[in-house]
Amino acid sequence: MPxxxxxxxxxxxxxxxxxxxxWKIIGLTGALMFGxxxxxQFLASRKARQPVxxxxxxxxxxxxxAMTLAxxxxxxxxxxxxxxxxxFPAFTAGYSLWLDIRHRGWNRDRNESDDHAAAELPAQALRRRA
Known part of the structure; x- marks a missing residue:
């Protein structure tokens, strides 16, 4: 091996x-992942019908x-x-990920579905009254 x-x-x-x-394969894979x-993000926003x-x-x-930087x-x-x-994007993404985990914890998906279900309760009550 050389x-x-x-x-x-x-x-x-x-x-x-x-x-x-x-190295070129690592760089191209990183660029493809970053892009x-x-x-x-588009698919998540479309599913939620709001920016997510x-x-x-x-x-x-x-x-x-990180891969492209390497x-x-x-x-x-x-x-x-x-x-x-x-x-700079690696630093920003790392910081944003840290903030997201710190704010929502590791089980973000479960917390979001709980938040969504809690938001639906008042809406359902209002529909029943009408």
Whole structure:
């Protein structure tokens, strides 16, 4: 195994014309995860019929930023623009995730459904009166 395996082109992908290294796969996976978090947010908001940021959004932000940041720090790329571009979103996502866990606890989904059920009780009572 070469000393710099993570930056070595993967031979089994050369037939595709893709020049991929393990670091490039990590970086691309991180970028894909970071971008697809918006789909998660869209689907959660559509389901709730109001703007919602699910906890999965913050996990995907943090993991996607960390993976892309690792690519720019540890690969041959070592691009300062890529590092700065991913460092601040990683910090923001980590902080937002910490706030969410601190505010709602680890069982956020259960708490949200309890809150939703509690909000429905007065609405049901009003409908019965009418």
């Amino acid at each position: 000393a710099d395996f993570m930056n070595t082109e993967l031979a089994w992908l050369t037939w595709t014309g893709l020049h991929m290294s393990p 697809s978090r918006w789909l998660v 940021i699910p906890r999965l959004f913050w996990y995907m932000s943090l993991l996607g930023s 690519y720019f720090v540890f690969s041959h790329k070592q691009d300062a623009v890529g590092i700065v571009q991913n460092l």
